[in-house]
Amino acid sequence: MTRARTKERDEYNRLARSFHPPRPILRNAVSAFLVGGTICTVAQVILDYLSVRLPKTQALAMTSSLMVFLGAFLTGLGVYDEIGRFAGMGAALPITGFANSVVSPAMEFKREGFVLGVSARMFQVAGPVIVYGSLSALIVSILRVYVFK
Amino acid sequence: MTLLYAFLVGGALCALAQTVVDLTEANPAFVMVSAVSLGAVLSGLGLYGPLADLAGAGATTPLLGFGHSLVTGMLEDVGRFGWFGLFTGGLRATASGLMAAIVFGYLMAVLFNPKG
Numbered sequence: 218m219t220r221a222r223t224k225e226r227d228e229y230n231r232l233a234r235s236f237h238p239p240r241p242i243l244r245n246a247v248s249a250f251l252v253g254g255t256i257c258t259v260a261q262v263i264l265d266y267l268s269v270r271l272p273k274t275q276a277l278a279m280t281s282s283l284m285v286f287l288g289a290f291l292t293g294l295g296v297y298d299e300i301g302r303f304a305g306m307g308a309a310l311p312i313t314g315f316a317n318s319v320v321s322p323a324m325e326f327k328r329e330g331f332v333l334g335v336s337a338r339m340f341q342v343a344g345p346v347i348v349y350g351s352l353s354a355l356i357v358s359i360l361r362v363y364v365f366k
Numbered sequence: 367m368t369l370l371y372a373f374l375v376g377g378a379l380c381a382l383a384q385t386v387v388d389l390t391e392a393n394p395a396f397v398m399v400s401a402v403s404l405g406a407v408l409s410g411l412g413l414y415g416p417l418a419d420l421a422g423a424g425a426t427t428p429l430l431g432f433g434h435s436l437v438t439g440m441l442e443d444v445g446r447f448g449w450f451g452l453f454t455g456g457l458r459a460t461a462s463g464l465m466a467a468i469v470f471g472y473l474m475a476v477l478f479n480p481k482g
Contacts, residue, residue, distance in 0.1 A: 253380025293478030323475030354436035
């Protein structure tokens with residue numbers, strides 16, 4: 218019975234897909250390239266400016282904070298979601314998109330209160346990013362330190 | 367010159383991620399998670415450091431750079447404090463981004479309301 222259902226679902230998915238317009242893969246890649254590249258260039262301009270008066274690690278750290286601020290602010294204004302609709306991963310992959318993934322659900326769920334709404338939902342996407350990032354970095358570092366010295 | 371490389375490398379990483387989303391129809395959240403892990407792996411292989419030297423913010427701004435910072439921080443702290451550096455280095459190196467996400471994320475969510 219499960220097998221029949223899976224088969225039905227597969228058939229349905231195939232049928233449904235044939236009615237979808239094909240994804241404009243090349244155009245999407247170009248918009249992602251242009252917007253993602255521009256965001257990184259903005260970050261580089263900030264980094265160059267800060268590097269004049271700060272040590273490298275400080276300048277890098279402050280740049281990411283500033284980019285997070287920019288992403289969060291533009292999300293609050295409703296601008297970043299417009300950029301995201303156009304650029305897809307070009308807006309989501311830079312750290313400004315990480316900020317966007319924090320602010321969007323937090324804003325959305327404000328009506329559920331400031332603890333279970335705003336602060337709990339802030340990490341709806343950012344949480345998994347932090348969890349899997351930390352775990353994979355841990356494994357990689359263990360391999361680097363103890364296995365492939 | 368770094369400006370140009372930042373544009374090209376940052377743009378290329380985003381275009382690649384977008385193509386993965388389009389071809390696999392994966393949820394962007396899954397791609398973000400994979401990007402961080404991929405950044406950590408590339409960092410461990412010693413590939414992401416040179417890319418960051420070449421492209422600056424073009425390599426550190428995309429989420430792969432987050433994975434790279436986690437690994438670099440852990441390795442640095444292991445060098446300084448021994449094995450327990452594995453537990454202190456990652457979040458130390460990424461503290462500025464995370465703290466900014468908490469502070470500005472909270473602030474903007476309180477100040478603004480969703481549009482439409």
